[in-house]
Amino acid sequence: GPNLLIIGAGGVGDVVANKAVQFRDRFGTITWAARTADKLAKKAAAVNARYGAPEDSPFIAAEPVDARDTDAVAALIEKTGARIxxxxxxxxxxxxxxxxxxxxxxxxxxxxxxxxxxxxxxxxNWYEHKEWPRRPEFKAKGVTALLGMGFDPGVVNIFCAWARKHHFDAIDSIDIIDVNAGNHGKYFATNFDPDVNLREVTEEVITWEDGEWKFIPHHSIWQDVTLPLVGEQRVYSMGHDEVQSLAVNFPDTPRISFWMGFGEHYMKVLEVLDTLGLTSSVPVEVDGQMVAPNRVVKALLPDPASLAENYTGKIVIGVDVSGRKDGQDKRVFIWSTLDHKENYEEVGAQSISYSTGVPVITAALLMADGTWDPKTMVNVEELDPDPFLALMPEVGCPWQADELPTDGSWPYADGAG
Ligand code: NDP
Structure with a gap:
């Protein structure tokens, strides 16, 4: 198979590296790159040891790189012969x-x-602003680029494509619901990069309604849902990457919303940080130096990867799709669940990282065998969802689809499967 280059060795990178090695017979060489050399070398050694790689021919090689330096990354691609x-x-x-x-x-x-x-x-629409203008170049050179291929964005986009392909003639609304019902035992922590996470939860919510962009204050709209396995959960309307591409790729769907579950304690701490200005990325002067407040918070918060060890409980992420099929109203909930402790025992990572890393390798396997090779830049809902969803459980993430009542109610008994 083709040579692989993985860049990033945080929580998600850990899972991607483990899964790549688990499926190493379908790839050529596997190289793992990140910024900090000694940390990366330790991580690569641990993965090689976990799968019993011989000392003289490791399954995964470590190569530090500054990934903001295009020439350095291009040189590493050439050196390793990476095709993916x-x-x-x-x-x-x-x-x-x-x-x-x-x-x-x-x-x-x-x-x-x-x-x-x-x-x-x-x-x-940040995609329109930032990513899609570069699409013609990828197309002209025939280079494949899959944007947003984690869980959300990523698998949820593929769930939408699958719903459209198999279940609906017309889709009226898509609600993406992301709940982490786990407990890491820390006073306050973010499940991935605090910079990105704190911005995401405190910025104005951009949502797609009546076929246009609406702006609402963060955490101003919420609903209670009863999900399989994790029961009743309060979820808040939030802006999220996938809404931006789905709004364009599902032009006949007037409402697309993203909802994330937050506990009362998390909300309280977040409100204090935000009110004090500590979630801001705009630098302020401190003792003659310019410092972004969110960088200080990041430095103080637990490393997301370190949460994994004591994490218990489950995550549930799905899409609640409503529309019509053969003239009848129809509603389908397509969802996955993972268990923090199980994921930690397998690869040493919590479920947020695991749910992101598994889809990355699932897609890489489809890229490796040529099933997914659009030779241009795409968001993943533009590809055939079937081969992906057939493969994802084998890589580590199960999923299922349930037909739900069209009145919007939730039939799952609180806490039951
Ligand atoms: P972390 O912050 O834990 O890890 C980031 C990694 O990137 C680190 O290994 C870091 O290197 C490396 N890195 C950062 N800057 C550079 C650089 N300039 N050069 C080389 N390496 C660099 O993040 P996560 O693992 O939690 O998340 C990874 C990505 O996944 C993020 O983009 C996040 O937004 C995304 N994500 C997507 C989700 C989805 O469902 N779609 C869900 C969760 C996350 P070092 O270790 O040396 O500092």
Whole structure:
């Protein structure tokens, strides 16, 4: 199979590296890159040891790189002969890594929208602004780029494509629901990069309603849902990458919303941080130096990867799709669940990271055998969902679809499967 280059060795990178090694017979060489050399070397050694790699021919090799440096990434792609590059580093690296792929012709995948480190004004459709203008170049050179291929964005987009392909003539609404009902035992922590996470939960919510972008204050709209396995949960309307691409790729669907579950305690702490200005990425002067407050918070919060060890409970992420089929109203909930402790025991990561890493390798396997090779830049809902959803359980994430009552009620008994 083709040589693989994984960039990023945080919580998600850990899972991607483990899964790549588990499926190493379908790839050529596997290289793992991140910024900090000694940390990366330790991680790679641990993965090699976990799967019993011989000392003289490791299953995964470590190569430090600055992923914001296009030339350095391109040089690493050339050196390793990588044909598939999996970007699970910070979204600040997306542009440099994808440019390096464009230069070298390697296929590219990422799991989050590109971001600028200190932007405050994000236009409603950041894909249109930031990513899609580069599509013609990928198309002209025939280079594959899969944008947003984690769980959300990622699998939820594929669930929508699958719903459209198999269940509906017309889709009226899509509600993406993301609940982490787990407990990490810390006073306050974010499940992935605090920079990105704190921005995501405190920025104005951009949502798609009546076929246009609406702006609402964060956490101002919520609902209670009763989900399988985790029971009743309060979820809040939030802006999220996938709404932006789905709004364009599902042009006949007037309402697309993203909802995330937050506990009361998390909300309280967040409100204090936000009110004090500590979630802001706009630098302030401290003792003559300019410092972004969110960077200070990040430095103080637990490393997301370190939460895994004591995490218990489950996550449930799904899409609640309503519309019509053969003239009848129809509603389908398509969802996955993972268990923090089980995931930790397998690969040493919590379920948020696991749910992101499994889809990355599922997609990489489809890229490796040519099933998914659009030779241009796409969001994943533009691809055939069937081969992906057939393969994902084998890689580690089960999923299922339930037909639900069209009155919007939830038939799952509280806490039952
Ligand atoms: P972490 O912050 O834990 O890890 C980020 C990794 O990227 C680190 O290994 C870091 O290197 C590396 N990195 C950052 N900057 C550079 C650089 N300039 N050069 C080289 N390496 C760099 O993040 P996560 O693992 O939690 O998340 C990874 C990505 O996945 C993020 O983009 C996040 O937004 C996305 N994500 C997507 C989800 C989805 O469902 N779609 C869900 C969760 C996350 P070092 O270790 O050396 O500092």
């Amino acid at each position: 590059v999996l970007n699970v580093a910070s979204p600040y690296c997306n542009v440099a890594i994808s440019d390096a792929c464009l230069q070298t012709g390697a296929s590219y995948l990422d799991t989050a929208l590109a971001e600028d480190e200190f932007t405050i004004d994000i236009p409603p």
